[in-house]
Amino acid sequence: MIQEHYNSFSKMSAIPEKFHDTQFTSERQVFYILLIIVSGLLIFYNRQKKSKLVRLGDKMPGPKALPIFGNALIVLGKSPSDIVKEGLEYAEKYGNVVRGWLGPKLIVFLNDPADAVPILNSHVHIDKSTEYDFFKPWLGEGLLISTGKKWQSHRKIIAPTFHINILKSFIGVFNQNSQNVVEKMRHEIGKTFDVHDYMSGVTVDILLETVMGITRQKQDESGFDYAMAVMKMCDILHQRHYKWWLRPECIFKFSSLSKKQAELLNIIHGLTNQVIKSKKEEYNLNKAKGIIRPTIEELNRESNGGSDNESENNTKNTENLFSGYRDDLDFIDENDVGEKKRLAFLDLMIESVQNGANDITDHEIKEEVDTIMFEGHDTTAAGSSFVLCLLGVHQDIQAQAYNELYEIFGDSDREATFNDTVQMKYLERVILETLRLFPPVPVIARLLKHDVQISTNDYIIPAGATVVIGPYTIHRNPKYYKYPHVFNPDNFLPENTQNRNYYSFIPFSAGPRSCVGRKYAMLKLKVLLSTILRNYKITSDIPEEKYELLGDIILKRADGFRLKIEPRQRTPKSNQ
Numbered sequence: 001m002i003q004e005h006y007n008s009f010s011k012m013s014a015i016p017e018k019f020h021d022t023q024f025t026s027e028r029q030v031f032y033i034l035l036i037i038v039s040g041l042l043i044f045y046n047r048q049k050k051s052k053l054v055r056l057g058d059k060m061p062g063p064k065a066l067p068i069f070g071n072a073l074i075v076l077g078k079s080p081s082d083i084v085k086e087g088l089e090y091a092e093k094y095g096n097v098v099r100g101w102l103g104p105k106l107i108v109f110l111n112d113p114a115d116a117v118p119i120l121n122s123h124v125h126i127d128k129s130t131e132y133d134f135f136k137p138w139l140g141e142g143l144l145i146s147t148g149k150k151w152q153s154h155r156k157i158i159a160p161t162f163h164i165n166i167l168k169s170f171i172g173v174f175n176q177n178s179q180n181v182v183e184k185m186r187h188e189i190g191k192t193f194d195v196h197d198y199m200s201g202v203t204v205d206i207l208l209e210t211v212m213g214i215t216r217q218k219q220d221e222s223g224f225d226y227a228m229a230v231m232k233m234c235d236i237l238h239q240r241h242y243k244w245w246l247r248p249e250c251i252f253k254f255s256s257l258s259k260k261q262a263e264l265l266n267i268i269h270g271l272t273n274q275v276i277k278s279k280k281e282e283y284n285l286n287k288a289k290g291i292i293r294p295t296i297e298e299l300n301r302e303s304n305g306g307s308d309n310e311s312e313n314n315t316k317n318t319e320n321l322f323s324g325y326r327d328d329l330d331f332i333d334e335n336d337v338g339e340k341k342r343l344a345f346l347d348l349m350i351e352s353v354q355n356g357a358n359d360i361t362d363h364e365i366k367e368e369v370d371t372i373m374f375e376g377h378d379t380t381a382a383g384s385s386f387v388l389c390l391l392g393v394h395q396d397i398q399a400q401a402y403n404e405l406y407e408i409f410g411d412s413d414r415e416a417t418f419n420d421t422v423q424m425k426y427l428e429r430v431i432l433e434t435l436r437l438f439p440p441v442p443v444i445a446r447l448l449k450h451d452v453q454i455s456t457n458d459y460i461i462p463a464g465a466t467v468v469i470g471p472y473t474i475h476r477n478p479k480y481y482k483y484p485h486v487f488n489p490d491n492f493l494p495e496n497t498q499n500r501n502y503y504s505f506i507p508f509s510a511g512p513r514s515c516v517g518r519k520y521a522m523l524k525l526k527v528l529l530s531t532i533l534r535n536y537k538i539t540s541d542i543p544e545e546k547y548e549l550l551g552d553i554i555l556k557r558a559d560g561f562r563l564k565i566e567p568r569q570r571t572p573k574s575n576q
């Protein structure tokens with residue numbers, strides 16, 4: 001009995017001994033694995049320290065970097081608007097050039113236009129930084145992201161679809177949709193509301209009807225859902241920028257954000273697939289019926305009563321929009337000799353695939369439609385919302401803008417013509433000044449293929465570095481603007497622009513990768529904003545220095561674009 005008891009006791013005590021043994025072995029294994037990882041990281045770190053990237057990178061000023069992490073820990077526990085504030089504080093503290101390390105990755109922030117020139121102006125440094133890769137599930141390799149031969153050939157096809165003659169044919173649609181949004185906003189009279197929702201909805205509708213050529217009857221209410229999904233999608237992409245642990249795909253795909261992203265992409269791609277499908281159906285139907293679509297020139301000639309002179313004058317007039325600001329879009333307008341068969345963006349894309357012209361595939365059309373839909377709506381929605389909020393605060397500037405409109409339109413309700421938009425000089429300065437203070441694209445990032453020497457201290461930014469050019473900080477550089485934080489449309493009077501560095505105002509970027517839609521955007525903003533101002537007086541009691549900014553891919557107000565509207569009393573020389 002005693003023996004039995006002893007046997008069972010010794011069996012019991014043998015189990016923990018074995019257990020301790022295995023526990024000890026696995027702890028040892030974990031210890032060795034950690035040791036290998038840490039030693040590997042240290043060896044990598046020491047090598048890095050000696051590399052050219054680090055040698056040249058560390059010559060530039062920036063916050064103190066920790067071993068291995070660099071400056072990555074700065075973002076921990078911060079909200080997106082805190083991160084914007086902190087970034088701006090670094091720009092203030094370190095000046096024109098600020099260096100940061102995201103682990104081994106060198107990021108150089110440039111805040112002086114003179115330093116941005118060798119990159120923006122270059123045909124070599126056209127590659128977007130790896131941060132743009134997060135867009136790929138959404139935009140594929142559309143114009144915003146693609147590079148090399150693909151980007152070059154697609155830019156050549158797409159840029160002419162924003163030719164001034166094509167833009168002129170959109171004026172009617174700009175007017176109708178602007179009038180629609182004025183009606184929709186009517187039930188907000190006297191209330192405080194967020195105008196951005198309205199601006200998003202109308203800019204999507206306008207894009208669908210103009211660039212995509214989808215007739216109003218074929219549109220449904222999915223435009224607004226699309227705009228909201230885009231906003232949430234931008235938030236996810238932005239989170240991946242600053243929550244660096246979500247950057248690797250293998251980690252991101254297990255996060256809740258990845259599931260959310262899939263749902264949002266369903267909505268976004270649902271709309272763009274539908275757009276392409278209905279355009280193709282229309283094309284095939286017309287082809288079967290033998291209907292040849294009128295070209296933009298033919299449409300314009302009809303609406304001008306057969307005269308081409310107006311078109312010539314207008315082409316010259318648009319050059320005033322951005323004097324000193326030149327790129328491929330200007331050459332397209334200037335070298336426009338003779339009659340050309342011009343089609344709007346999606347018509348051209350569909351026809352190209354059907355005819356086998358232009359070497360573009362169905363999949364590539366989809367990428368470009370997604371790109372244009374995104375770039376074309378969210379930017380102008382933010383831009384127009386900022387303009388309205390600023391005019392709400394600066395009543396004197398609003399009165400001046402309205403007086404100009406009264407001189408053009410009197411108290412009539414007639415639609416704006418292209419020539420009217422050319423007369424809107426003051427409104428144009430208001431828009432440009434808004435884009436200066438609140439550029440919808442607050443940063444542009446490139447990956448350097450070769451070393452680049454910049455003017456500030458002759459620093460050399462090494463190949464492999466990510467360069468972040470900040471329109472937001474460049475536009476507020478006191479070297480170029482006397483009172484950089486003051487909203488003053490006169491900053492864009494010809495006498496003030498002519499001697500200022502051309503790159504000190506880059507809301508649409510500049511050089512070969514500048515925005516293809518900038519003339520479209522300016523024209524649309526003029527028609528939309530003039531229609532709203534002719535109908536409503538705007539008030540807002542939050543001054544711009546109190547705006548809570550969100551650098552969420554497209555610059556927005558985290559506190560919402562809140563304002564009030566009341567019906568406009570159409571009287572001359574409004575002092576309101």
Ligand code: HEM
Nearest residue numbers: 143144375376379380383441444507508509515516517521
């Ligand atoms: C106020 C309105 C707009 C602003 C501030 C704006 C700004 C910009 C900026 C800064 C870039 C360069 C982005 C980068 O390098 O990361 C860009 C590129 C682009 N924008 Fe715009 N944009 C506006 C409106 C539009 C519109 C209306 C369209 C089309 C309908 C458009 C289409 C594009 C495209 C396709 C690109 C890529 C061009 C390329 O890389 O070749 N944008 N835009």
